[in-house]
Each structure stands twice: as C-alpha cells, then as structure tokens.
Amino acid sequence: MACSSNVFLKDEQLNPKIMKLIKEIIQKEAPSVINRGKKLINRLKRNVKKIDDLILKVYYLIKIGGNMKLKITELKKEKDRYLAMVEYLDGGIEFYPDGKGGQLGDRGNVEEAHVLEVDRDGNLFLDIKLELGEYEYLIDIDRRCEIGKNHTTQHIISAYLKKKYNYDTVGFRMGKEYSTVDFPSLDLIESGKIKDLEEQVNRIIKKGLNIEILELSRDEASQIESLRKSISDKIVGKIKVVKIEDFDMNACGGFHAEKTSEIGLFKVINYEKVKKTITRIYYKAGALAYEDYDEKHNIIKKSTIQLSSTIGEINDKIDCLLEENRSKTKELSGLYRDYSELLCEKLKENAEIIGGNKIIIYKKNDATTKFFSRFIDDEKYSVIYGVNGNFTVMSKAISCIELKTNLEKLGYIIKGGGNSARINLRIDVNIEKIVDIFLKLL
Ligand SMILES: [Zn+2]
Numbered sequence: 001m002a003c004s005s006n007v008f009l010k011d012e013q014l015n016p017k018i019m020k021l022i023k024e025i026i027q028k029e030a031p032s033v034i035n036r037g038k039k040l041i042n043r044l045k046r047n048v049k050k051i052d053d054l055i056l057k058v059y060y061l062i063k064i065g066g067n068m069k070l071k072i073t074e075l076k077k078e079k080d081r082y083l084a085m086v087e088y089l090d091g092g093i094e095f096y097p098d099g100k101g102g103q104l105g106d107r108g109n110v111e112e113a114h115v116l117e118v119d120r121d122g123n124l125f126l127d128i129k130l131e132l133g134e135y136e137y138l139i140d141i142d143r144r145c146e147i148g149k150n151h152t153t154q155h156i157i158s159a160y161l162k163k164k165y166n167y168d169t170v171g172f173r174m175g176k177e178y179s180t181v182d183f184p185s186l187d188l189i190e191s192g193k194i195k196d197l198e199e200q201v202n203r204i205i206k207k208g209l210n211i212e213i214l215e216l217s218r219d220e221a222s223q224i225e226s227l228r229k230s231i232s233d234k235i236v237g238k239i240k241v242v243k244i245e246d247f248d249m250n251a252c253g254g255f256h257a258e259k260t261s262e263i264g265l266f267k268v269i270n271y272e273k274v275k276k277t278i279t280r281i282y283y284k285a286g287a288l289a290y291e292d293y294d295e296k297h298n299i300i301k302k303s304t305i306q307l308s309s310t311i312g313e314i315n316d317k318i319d320c321l322l323e324e325n326r327s328k329t330k331e332l333s334g335l336y337r338d339y340s341e342l343l344c345e346k347l348k349e350n351a352e353i354i355g356g357n358k359i360i361i362y363k364k365n366d367a368t369t370k371f372f373s374r375f376i377d378d379e380k381y382s383v384i385y386g387v388n389g390n391f392t393v394m395s396k397a398i399s400c401i402e403l404k405t406n407l408e409k410l411g412y413i414i415k416g417g418g419n420s421a422r423i424n425l426r427i428d429v430n431i432e433k434i435v436d437i438f439l440k441l442l
Contacts, residue, residue: 082125084124092137093139098119099124101254108137147254151256152211155252156248161197178282183278184278189273198267206261213240221251231346265286359382360381360383363389365392369385382397389427390424390425391427393434402418
C-alpha cells in the first residue's frame with residue numbers, strides 16, 4: 001500500500017526501510033502473508049527467526065487494519081441519517097473529519113452501516129441505525145490514498161507558485177470530483193502561464209521526490225527557516241511538518257503521498273478570476289485525473305464516430321453543423337411565416353360569427369401561431385388558440401384580464417399573464433372551457 005495512510009506507521013521500532021518493505025509485501029502479497037501469518041502463530045512457540053517475526057508483525061498489522069473496533073456511545077437520528085458519537089478501542093485509527101484542512105473526510109463502514117460523512121468533532125453520520133455498543137469498522141484506505149495524492153498536489157502547486165512568483169496560497173478546497181487552490185494574483189491568467197504551471201507541477205511529480213512527515217515541537221518547527229507558511233497559533237501539541245525533499249516544507253495534518261511520483265498525473269481542468277484579484281485553479285490529480293482523461297477520451301471517441309471524423313476534425317465539423325443549423329432554422333422560420341399567412345386567411349374565412357363578433361378557434365400551439373398577431377387584425381377578430389394547458393386569447397371584444405379572473409373564480413390555478421387585449425393562460429382545462437367563459441363575457 002503505497003500511501004501514508006498512517007495505518008502502518010504506529011510502531012516506531014520499525015525503521016523506514018523495513019516499513020517500506022512491509023508495505024510492499026502487503027500490497028503484493030497480502031493474502032499469502034495472512035496465510036503464512038496463521039502458520040507462524042503455531043511456529044511462534046518454537047523460537048521464530050527474526051524475519052518470520054517481521055512477517056508475523058505484518059500479519060497482525062493487516063489484521064488490525066481490517067478489524068479495528070470502536071464503541072458507539074450515543075446515537076441520534078438526523079433527518080434520514082444517524083449521527084453516532086464514537087470512542088476508538090485498542091488505538092484504532094480515527095475517521096478523518098470532512099473539511100478539516102480543506103480536505104475530504106474518510107469513508108468506510110461500521111459493520112454493515114456506511115459512513116456517509118464525518119463531522120468536525122469526528123462524529124460519524126451512518127446510513128442505518130445501530131445500537132449502542134462495540135463494532136468492528138473499516139476505513140476506505142484506497143480513498144484515503146487518492147485524497148493524499150490530490151492534497152499533496154496542492155503542496156506542490158503552492159510551493160511552486162511561492163518559489164517562482166512569491167504568491168501565497170489563500171484558499172484550498174477539495175471535492176469528490178476536483179480540488180481548487182486560490183492565490184492572490186491574476187498574472188498567470190493574463191500572461192497565459194497556467195499551462196506552464198501544469199508542466200512544472202508534473203515535472204516535480206515525475207521526479208519522485210520523497211515526502212516525509214516530521215513530528216516536531218513548536219520550538220523545533222519554528223526554527224525551520226524554509227517553512228513556506230508560518231505555523232498557526234491554533235495548533236497545539238506536536239506539529240506535523242510535511243517535507244518534500246529540498247523542494248518544500250509546510251506544517252500540515254492531512255493525508256499525503258510518500259513520493260511525488262505516486263500522484264502520477266496533474267491536470268488543470270479550469271481556472272477563473274474570483275473577487276476581482278484572486279485566481280482559482282481547478283485541478284484533478286492521481287486516479288481522478290486518469291478517470292477524467294478516460295471519460296473525455298470515450299466522449300471524443302464517440303463523437304468521432306457520430307461525426308465520421310478524426311479527432312482533429314471534430315471542431316470544424318461541429319462549426320459546420322452549427323452553421324447549417326442556423327441557416328436551416330432561418331429558412332424554416334420563413335416557411336412557417338408564409339404558411340401562417342395562408343392559414344390565417346383560411347381561419348378568417350371560417351371564423352364563427354357570434355353576436356356580430358368574428359371568433360377564430362385554433363386547437364394548436366405551434367410555430368405558425370406566433371405569427372397570428374401579424375396576420376389577424378384584432379380589431380376585427382377574436383382569437384383563442386392553444387392545446388395541452390397552454391392557451392392564448394387575443395380579443396378586443398372582451399377584457400382578457402376579466403376572462404382570467406372569471407376562470408380563477410371557478411377555482412382554476414392559472415399561470416401566465418398579459419393585458420386586456422391579449423393574454424397567455426397556462427391552465428389545466430381544455431380549450432372548450434375557455435371558449436365557454438369567453439362567450440359569456442361577450
Ligand atoms: Zn498537507
């Protein structure tokens with residue numbers, strides 16, 4: 001498991017080289033290590049050799065990693081979730097809170113319950129109700145690793161911008177899909193150097209710089225001259241300083257990769273100006289960046305098939321289609337106008353005459369009706385048209401506002417509006433009902 005999940009870093013007696021070896025064994029051979037561990041328990045009674053002892057240690061670490069226990073001391077329902085207050089048993093690893101240090105929190109399981117969120121006090125939101133008591137729990141370590149990669153990337157971005165331009169990082173936020181980092185200058189956007197930032201950060205990633213977490217007293221930490229940012233007074237007790245070889249040192253309590261090369265890939269997906277003077281960079285790193293590439297690759301591949309083009313031709317093809325669409329829309333609009341003119345002549349010829357008023361009823365609402373006011377003189381005709389709960393009434397023989405009021409008096413809920421000569425009515429009735437009320441107003 002190549003990430004500083006802290007699961008395997010509890011035992012100070014093991015030196016870093018052995019720890020690295022253990023992690024490699026776990027990553028590649030966890031199932032066989034467990035089997036060997038079981039056999040070794042029996043052999044333990046017969047003076048195990050040192051290396052076997054080490055493997056036994058790994059076995060127990062795996063067992064602890066998979067079978068940690070906590071105690072639910074309180075549980076209350078909050079909307080459709082359950083908020084559990086917990087105590088960790090036998091030095092179990094704590095779920096990391098959401099939003100602490102701008103990071104995402106841990107997810108995992110407390111037996112069959114899923115951990116949906118971890119609040120700032122470390123309380124767990126669960127999806128199902130559990131009784132008070134002791135439970136085995138599991139933290140999603142893969143997710144932690146990816147959080148560590150995306151967060152370490154922020155250290156690299158911030159360090160590079162500080163070194164190169166003396167920009168301080170003024171904001172960091174990690175989301176499930178992407179992370180953002182803010183710095184107080186618009187120069188990189190204005191000078192088109194975001195691409196350079198992307199290349200430089202990827203260069204540091206490729207170098208495979210080692211990342212160490214130093215646990216120091218405040219005095220020790222404050223003596224480090226190369227700290228990128230001064231240490232907050234809010235931090236009490238030991239201070240964790242993240243050291244990326246001679247590239248960067250910064251106090252931080254979050255998750256990190258152990259080597260920059262674990263991150264694999266960094267991609268700026270967007271940037272924008274916020275609050276007039278701040279540049280916000282949106283990025284993805286690690287598996288998120290790869291998944292993003294994969295998703296976009298699939299979309300583009302599908303587009304090349306749909307457009308019968310190569311990737312390089314896609315934009316030109318789309319421009320052509322948009323232009324063709326604009327021209328067809330214009331042409332069609334002209335045809336609708338011409339058709340509407342002919343239709344209106346026919347509707348006028350067939351208008352019903354009631355009490356000296358000429359009334360046109362048209363049970364449609366389409367591209368032709370928007371030209372009715374152009375071809376039908378509302379001084380001479382009243383028009384009621386529409387379908388499916390969306391009607392228009394044009395008339396100077398009655399007050400259209402009064403028509404709406406009378407429908408409302410019958411208990412109908414009406415959206416839309418207009419004036420006394422023309423009104424739009426969105427109402428759940430058929431056209432006959434509107435005609436009925438209209439005729440009563442004549
Ligand atoms: Zn950090």
